Amino acid sequence: MIGRSRAIVLAGLHGHVVDVEAHIGSSLPAFTIVGLPDASLTEARDRVRAAVASSGLSWPQRRITVNLSPASLPKRGSATDLAIAVAVLAAAGMIDPARAGAGAHLGELGLDGRVRPIAGVLPAVAAAVGAGMPSVTVPWANADEARLVPGAEVHPVASLAELARAYGSADAVASASEPVTSPPVPAMAESQADLSEVRGQGEARWALEVAAAGGHHLLMTGPPGAGKTMLACRLPSVLPPLADADAVAATSIHSLSGSLDVSGGLMRRAPFEAPHHSASAAAIVGGGSGLARPGAISRAHAGVLFLDEAPEFPARVLQTLRQPLESGEIVLHRASGATRYPARFQLVLAANPCPCGHFYGNGTRCTCSAIVRRRYFGRLSGPLLDRVDIQVDVHPVRRGADEPGESSAEVAARVARARERAGARLSSHGWSLNSQASGAWLRRHTPPRAVTPVWRALDTGVLSARGADRALRLAWTLADLREADEPGEDDVAQAMTLRSRGSAA
Ligand SMILES: Nc1ncnc2c1ncn2[C@@H]1O[C@H](COP(=O)(O)OP(=O)(O)OP(=O)(O)O)[C@@H](O)[C@H]1O
Ligand SMILES: [Mg+2]
Ligand SMILES: [Zn+2]
Missing domain, CATH: 3.40.50.300 (P-loop containing nucleotide triphosphate hydrolases)
Structure with a gap:
């Protein structure tokens, strides 16, 4: 029998939907996970098995193979634990396979069966919603973060047993009742400083x-x-x-x-x-x-x-x-x-x-x-x-x-x-700040009269070509600050003094 579930795996900030399939065969008891798992995913085996046992459910004494696809996607970390457990329980007929297969399941499992928070819930949930899968089950401690994603239907879960009961298992009993919480995040330093x-x-x-x-x-x-x-x-x-x-x-x-x-x-x-x-x-x-x-x-x-x-x-x-x-x-x-x-x-x-x-x-x-x-x-x-x-x-x-x-x-x-x-001036070039403007743009758009001090400094070797670009870039910002349409000679002169330190390099 085959049980199905889905997880989200992150590559950088991009989440990818991973299909999790569990197959229960009739040969000798074994538990294998295939689909390019790294060491931490192998550890998932032990966590999933212990979590199922701690939830009052009996681990199927048969040959269980879990496949994570696409195989080409590198999968790391522990966030796929919950989806693996759900797929196995569905394959074993212990929970409703339709519930298991709907939506994505994110979470790490503790040995006691509690669902532990994971890193990157926000980009993962955003990816699920983006892939047309708005229903996501997330660790209890990550629920508020998951709800920041517009359009997400967030189902917080504290333990595997709680989820199994919700999916139709009458036997599941949580061995620990308090949900796992996240450690508090220290407030950003000096955030109130003025x-x-x-x-x-x-x-x-x-x-x-x-x-x-x-x-x-x-x-x-x-x-x-x-x-x-x-x-x-x-x-x-x-x-x-x-x-x-x-x-x-x-x-x-x-x-x-x-x-x-x-x-x-x-x-x-x-x-x-x-x-x-x-x-x-x-x-x-x-x-x-x-x-x-x-x-x-x-x-x-x-x-x-x-x-x-x-x-x-x-x-x-x-x-x-x-x-x-x-x-x-x-x-x-x-x-x-x-x-x-x-x-x-x-x-x-x-x-x-x-x-x-x-x-x-x-x-x-x-x-x-x-x-x-x-x-x-x-x-x-x-x-x-x-x-x-x-x-x-x-x-x-x-x-x-x-x-x-x-x-x-x-x-x-x-x-x-x-x-x-x-x-307003730079958006047509794909820029929003003067610091992003190219040297070519600066030389083309700065009024020739204003550039005079820069030429003089270049001639006398006080400024290099790169230093000249920096002075022009700053001059535009000075013009913006005094709400002028373009820099004048004074802006350029002042720009040159804003870098009093270092060589002309
Ligand atoms: N301009 C200032 N106005 C008010 N308080 C100041 C000022 N400059 C320094 N202080 C006081 O001195 C303390 C040290 O300042 P700060 O750490 O910013 O100096 P610093 O220039 O970074 O020195 P260091 O080179 O040792 O890192 C500040 O916490 C503040 O109390
Ligand atoms: Mg300092
Ligand atoms: Zn010294």
Whole structure:
């Protein structure tokens, strides 16, 4: 006899429907799963068998073969446990096969028969709905997340026994009654922080506003305690809410990495990720054994990736940022194939000017040698810094002397208006932010008169061709912020001062 059920398997953020078939033959007792299972799926065998026994049901003492198709799809993880168990029970005639075959079943099984939460419920349920299968059974702890998907008919289940009874088994008895819950997700750091708490720092605040308005990457350099970290953490507070597509992508990524706070619904606030420099490359970029999980750079998708004390990050990690900065996604290679995750983030780097942190002003307090200073900054490679449009110095605060600044809401309103102007101008090219505009577009559309300071700087070697493009890109954002239709000479001149740090490279 054959029992059927369906599961959803994720490849990156894309869910695929997997047909689960269980066949019960008459030969000696055995339990095999076929269809390209990896080690964790083999473990599924033991979990499924134990869960069925813990549900008061007798495991069929016959030859059971479970086939997961399509076989070509790499299947990892434990989310297919529930569908496998349902197919086996249907094949054994213990539950109604029609109920088992309707809709998708997602969940990991505990040995005690309880259904445990899984990662990535949101993209999996979205895939089921997209495949015309709106009825999905999900772990009790994932129900709220599954309900975020429009059009989903969500059936939460706490235990295999509960499901078996609902599907017509009179014998099923749950051995544990409390449903398994998910560990609480720590609230995002500094989510309530407001720009009004930052005193002084007019120049750095302005750089932050310009970065927000144009989506420009930003480097802040300055001595300890100047407020670099404070400023960076407040960037999301001036960014507009995420549009629908970005909100779904960001929520899916956080669902997959277990960092989603479901109580807020779809993520509408730009995410902010600040991995520590001692974190593993896998934690930052993504990866891990088996299923390649999204890292901080993907959790920062549609939001901000903040590398505090950037020169302390391993060169290898900084190098891997180049691909996502270029393409907006990261490809993680595994023996079983490549996994892609979106990773289009706004990069914010903070750095001390030198290892001791005091090389500013006349530099007399600095104890570092010139070589050490150069090597320290050299770690932020040319190709990486080349993509950072705004590079500003943050000066030490004079305690007490500086007034609190504008609130985030005031700045956010200007940012939103500037972004609207840029969007209207660039949307026909498929761009929404000035940071995305190509060099060719910039040179064609910037009024010739405004470009004069750039030519002058190019002629005297103060600026490279790439530096010139960056200045033009910034000039458009400055024009947008003052609600002008195009940049003038002043915008271009100011744009050039927004990158006071570093060489002309
Ligand atoms: N401009 C400022 N306005 C108000 N408070 C400030 C300001 N700058 C620094 N502070 C205070 O000093 C603390 C340290 O600031 P912050 O961590 O942002 O400095 P930093 O520039 O990142 O220093 P480091 O280089 O050591 O990381 C803040 O938590 C805040 O209390
Ligand atoms: Mg800091
Ligand atoms: Zn120093």
